[in-house]
Amino acid sequence: MMHKKLELPEETDEVRITLAHGSGGKAMRDLVENEILPYFTNPLLSPLEDQARIPLHSFGPLGDRMAMTTDSFVVDPLFFPGGDIGSLAINGTVNDLVMCGAMPLYMTCGLIIEEGLPLSTLRAVLASMQKAADDAGVFIVSGDTKVVHKGAADKLFINTAGIGVVPKFVDIRADAARAGDVVIVNGSVGDHGATVMAARGDLALDADLRSDCRSLHQEVNTLLASAQVRCLRDASRGGIATVLNEFAESSGVRIVLDQHAVPVRDEVRGVCELLGLDPLYLANEGKFVAIVPADQAEEAVKALRKHPGAEQAAIIGRVETVSESRPYAGVSMQTTFGSERMIDMLAGDQLPRIC
């Protein structure tokens, strides 16, 4: 592993965010109109009313339920290989919508800025949000900007909330896994968590790591077209171990992973060994875990692998009934050495501020 300098946007001393930019007055309006709005211009946002108004008839043809979700982002550092807080804030909320089969449509954006943040940093984050929103086909339709005094926040926090529409007859739930189903993941696990860890100033290591941060709407469309999806969730904080435990508990089943089949990049494995971490618990920002009927899984994996970033999609385990000899719903893993170990939910605090 080599030490490599992160490329951050250049910080000048010239223009920084001040408390006046959060005052509600002229400075704030200038910031919003001249610096923020240009990245997100669309007919719903541009009137800068305190709320967007969206014609309801536009939703009807897309489905019969509205999905609504929110996430705040506090990642440290703001920029890391493969992404930044801006792309994370769009893709994280897009993915939470997509995981129930929804078409993501509209989002809100709440910025909490620490006084003194270089304007160039804010611009770089906003440009990244713009690109991610364009890629996912979503529109920011309402926003809010707060500035707190130096020391009251760490540089920048972003909240996004999003709505989308769920097509008729799509019903994905955490409690729908059945014995005989199998578990699919759409690529290598732990990339985001390992990358952010390595990008922190206090760790002088830098393998060739890159966050998997991306929106998953196209991959989920492919999955939905090729299999009857019982359970689906993006494996962000807590990693795939946490998501699978939620599925197992909600569905009252046992999930058995095959260690050999779980894709982990060598660089991620290296960081984990060095730091005593388990890739199953590391955060992902472009990975989902799906449970599908066994006879549809191979086809689904084959289709998924055509997506850039999902080349390592794989069947990584199976769903079994709770039995007399194994009476508890939960997750276990058959190791490459032939033994079986329990995979509990993440108990402690492995990685704060990873997203």
Place this chain on the structure above:
Amino acid sequence: MMHKKLELPEETDEVRITLAHGSGGKAMRDLVENEILPYFTNPLLSPLEDQARIPLHSFGPLGDRMAMTTDSFVVDPLFFPGGDIGSLAINGTVNDLVMCGAMPLYMTCGLIIEEGLPLSTLRAVLASMQKAADDAGVFIVSGDTKVVHKGAADKLFINTAGIGVVPKFVDIRADAARAGDVVIVNGSVGDHGATVMAARGDLALDADLRSDCRSLHQEVNTLLASAQVRCLRDASRGGIATVLNEFAESSGVRIVLDQHAVPVRDEVRGVCELLGLDPLYLANEGKFVAIVPADQAEEAVKALRKHPGAEQAAIIGRVETVSESRPYAGVSMQTTFGSERMIDMLAGDQLPRIC
């Protein structure tokens, strides 16, 4: 003015929020299920999926447009006479929806918690959110909890995003004011800003001040039933001066306030004189400014005054055309001494972290 101790919920050393509560694992699930969910239980939130799914057919009978908005809350201190960050977070977003005539329906809640926050403080805030949501008839349907290390945030920040439905034929916009209209406010101005200022530890003053923090859906319903509302906005950050400037500029008109008619409580006036502040620029959290046709205004004010908290509703100014002698859209005030002064937008940073 007398110094009065604020009643804060008692802080014990026993249970505090730790980084593990934001890890995505077991501790976080325990916090969400045992401490947060009980305050907001409803069928949309309770499955604790990563997104709520709301039947679209429930919106149709209520109107033809969906309103969507967001606000982050960073108020310091967390608790103040008349409210706290929790009631503020609900009412602020409810009011942003209500101001376009929407019926507020569903909200998301994103918590950013500083490590070490006493659990009792969080509970007090959540209880306050619960009460405010019940009062406004809205449901929290999705949430997110992040914990940052000590010093990376100041105790607690809350983001709420909300959706509502706008009834057919209601069309309220900032650019609809016309000469001959008048300006209505639904009570005394500056109460929230003055109260939060006075509640800060660094100011040893405490008049009999109380925030006006409340949801305005009923008052707006009354207003809509009694007048054709051209412009309507809640006068939060930046105060009524900022909102009126936005109306004047968007509509290309002059707005002339009558100083004598603007309701300001004596205690608020006292704090303003002491600190060199102008109540027109102080934040409100339960006040709106409306522009309505002159011949419907008296009736509207009479109806508004029946609402608790709106007893001082008043006509405070009139809308005039931009003329050759007064060529700029903007706001002015006829003072009690007979002179006229310009009321610009708030230029500097009057009051940070007021909401």
